[in-house]
Amino acid sequence: MTKAKALKLAESKFWEDMSFQERVAFQLFEDRLCMPFDVFHEAVEKALGRPVWTHEFTRTNQKNLQDEFKGLREPMTFQEVVGLIPEEKRILFIGI
DSSP states (O other), X not given: OXXXXXXXXXXXXXXXXXXXXXXXXXXXXXXXXXXXXXXXXXHHHHHHTSOOOGGGGSTTTHHHHHHHXXXXXXXXXXXXXXXXXXXXXXXXXXXX
């Protein structure tokens, strides 16, 4: 889909009549974002039944989310999700 078509589709707010599952089935397999990211993010969390961190939406991890949505793989473990963050960007916070 072209950028212009994606923007036109987003302006139509086509997702408003779709279920969370339908939103994910469309957007997770489309390279161009056609709905507000927060709408897509919420739909993915509802469809997968778990919190989904924003860094899970990278192109390199997209297949993992697609396969999880299709039931072809188990959800990523917390360690796998943290492992997606480059080591030099990880920080440890210990609350007192």
